[in-house]
């Protein structure tokens with residue numbers, strides 16, 4: 001369906017190896033300062049592994065059925081970039097589910113916001129922080145992190 005329907009398919013580039021690795025103690029999202037209990041952490045790790053394998057298979061199959069029309073978008077910042085204005089700020093990610101842009105006020109489900117960024121091929125690099133004192137290295141930025149809303153590109157359906 002993806003190969004038939006879309007001219008271009010973009011996947012968030014996930015690190016399958018990391019995702020399928022044995023679960024480590026992870027912070028409990030429901031109780032700040034607490035860690036997930038072993039059973040829950042192991043279950044979460046197992047679920048992540050299953051999801052990652054399914055994702056990897058979907059990515060490979062889509063690549064076979066739509067050769068040259070599948071792109072991988074680096075995952076960093078897709079979840080903290082505002083899909084409306086391009087502003088990158090981890091404080092915009094209010095919770096697992098809620099995204100509220102600290103620059104323009106755009107509000108969206110956090111997963112929906114991230115998927116719009118991935119569909120647009122946008123992860124991006126945040127503005128380099130000015131180091132105290134001189135001589136701070138300035139990272140090259142491929143794209144400006146603050147952009148005007150871009151027109152839809154041909155063939156890419158927004159959702």
Ligand SMILES: [Zn+2]
Pocket residue numbers: 082083084085086087101102103104105106
């Ligand atoms: Zn914004």
